[in-house]
Amino acid sequence: MNNILSVHTVRFITLVIFQVLILNHINFMGYINPYIYILFIALFPIKNNRIILILLSFLLGITIDLFLDTGGIHAAASVFIAYARPVILKTSFGTIYEHQSIKFNTVDFGSKLTYFTLLTVVHHLILFSLEIFSISKILFIVQKTLFSSIFTILLSVVITIIFSRNSK
Amino acid sequence: MQQIINFIIKNKNFLLFFLLFDIALLFTIQSHSYHKSKFINSANFLTGGIYNSINNINGYFNLKSQNQLLSEENRRLRSLITNSSNKVDSVFIDSLMFRASYRFFTANVIKNSYALSTNMLTLNKGVKDSIKQDFGVISSKGIVGIVDRTSNHFATVLSILNTTSKISAQLKKTNHFGTLTWNGKSPEFTQLIDIPKIAPVVAGDTIITSGRSSIFPKGVPIGVVEDFELDQAENYYEINVRLFNDMTNIEHVYVIENVNVQELNNLLLSNE
Numbered sequence: 454m455n456n457i458l459s460v461h462t463v464r465f466i467t468l469v470i471f472q473v474l475i476l477n478h479i480n481f482m483g484y485i486n487p488y489i490y491i492l493f494i495a496l497f498p499i500k501n502n503r504i505i506l507i508l509l510s511f512l513l514g515i516t517i518d519l520f521l522d523t524g525g526i527h528a529a530a531s532v533f534i535a536y537a538r539p540v541i542l543k544t545s546f547g548t549i550y551e552h553q554s555i556k557f558n559t560v561d562f563g564s565k566l567t568y569f570t571l572l573t574v575v576h577h578l579i580l581f582s583l584e585i586f587s588i589s590k591i592l593f594i595v596q597k598t599l600f601s602s603i604f605t606i607l608l609s610v611v612i613t614i615i616f617s618r619n620s621k
Numbered sequence: 622m623q624q625i626i627n628f629i630i631k632n633k634n635f636l637l638f639f640l641l642f643d644i645a646l647l648f649t650i651q652s653h654s655y656h657k658s659k660f661i662n663s664a665n666f667l668t669g670g671i672y673n674s675i676n677n678i679n680g681y682f683n684l685k686s687q688n689q690l691l692s693e694e695n696r697r698l699r700s701l702i703t704n705s706s707n708k709v710d711s712v713f714i715d716s717l718m719f720r721a722s723y724r725f726f727t728a729n730v731i732k733n734s735y736a737l738s739t740n741m742l743t744l745n746k747g748v749k750d751s752i753k754q755d756f757g758v759i760s761s762k763g764i765v766g767i768v769d770r771t772s773n774h775f776a777t778v779l780s781i782l783n784t785t786s787k788i789s790a791q792l793k794k795t796n797h798f799g800t801l802t803w804n805g806k807s808p809e810f811t812q813l814i815d816i817p818k819i820a821p822v823v824a825g826d827t828i829i830t831s832g833r834s835s836i837f838p839k840g841v842p843i844g845v846v847e848d849f850e851l852d853q854a855e856n857y858y859e860i861n862v863r864l865f866n867d868m869t870n871i872e873h874v875y876v877i878e879n880v881n882v883q884e885l886n887n888l889l890l891s892n893e
Contacts, residue, residue, distance in 0.1 A: 524652025
């Protein structure tokens with residue numbers, strides 16, 4: 454238990470620092486940034502209490518908001534995907550999830566990709582809707598969501614591949 | 622009572638989610654209105670400190686371009702001094718303070734953003750350096766933004782690249798004035814709206830601050846007219862302004878204090 458706690462604390466801090474100090478300065482084509490910190494929510498152990506996950510997601514989002522002066526948009530998006538995670542898990546992993554026995558290192562690549570994609574797209578859609586905060590700019594929101602999602606999904610898949618090999 | 626408690630226990634996940642989501646929404650809505658972002662801003666000890674120490678390292682990487690900007694400004698100011706026509710034969714010892722209506726402070730930008738629709742900057746000066754809310758911020762080339770929140774050692778700046786920012790601006794050659802806004806798209810352009818149709822706008826005209834607000838003095842350069850069109854009602858121009866400033870590369874800025882702001886506001890209030 455202690456091990457899991459320290460792993461997740463380190464992961465939390467690393468992802469925040471990595472996000473704020475490096476990834477937010479990429480600005481590919483002017484506005485495209487990956488938001489990789491949601492890996493923390495995606496890879497959070499499934500067996501653990503949902504309340505803890507929701508609280509931690511809020512903390513994670515609000516920390517990112519503090520750094521970026523963005524009000525509460527990251528907190529709102531993070532809390533939402535933390536709450537919606539069981540539904541997304543069920544649609545992407547199907548019956549394995551029912552038995553509560555998923556190890557993110559061992560599931561097949563296809564369903565893992567679906568899982569990341571769903572989480573990322575939902576997160577980014579909420580994030581950019583709240584950031585731009587105007588219905589008349591819906592096309593711009595969709596455009597930003599699409600491009601940033603591609604970037605985030607690519608990066609999160611790469612990161613999970615790299616780190617899962619190390620841990621074996 | 623039992624049933625209420627049962628309901629709360631049964632739906633505790635949803636209730637917690639709902640509560641936190643609403644708090645986040647509240648912060649978001651606050652951040653979309655001017656001067657309301659009370660809690661969540663980067664002018665605090667933790668984030669300011671981290672940005673400051675990282676900026677100490679990052680500062681070295683663009684020393685060259687920043688030095689070039691500063692020496693370019695020095696050249697411009699020096700040529701102003703040498704070529705100024707009104708020679709004075711006696712000066713006050715502290716000529717900066719004599720009846721000066723504006724005071725200038727220098728500051729460094731430790732965090733900049735331009736990819737969001739509500740962009741903020743963070744400066745490494747705060748209340749202890751006499752920086753307060755509503756001071757103007759300019760760089761050597763032009764306008765940057767307005768100070769929003771301050772802490773002891775840091776301040777956040779509402780960038781002109783912020784969809785909530787509104788700054789009074791005018792054409793340099795005539796006195797037609799309008800409001801400088803941003804449509805959230807390109808960091809190179811801002812939009813000047815409410816310029817009357819009668820104004821002789823030509824592409825390439827210079828846009829400056831109008832001095833109508835108490836924040837910026839008149840004549841701070843903003844940019845040049847890129848293109849323009851009439852708005853939907855066909856009464857006013859909407860002008861695309863290409864900024865003089867490269868908002869993606871800002872390091873040294875000046876913070877402007879209007880010394881007479883109290884007096885000015887009192888006068889305006891008494892008129893109402």
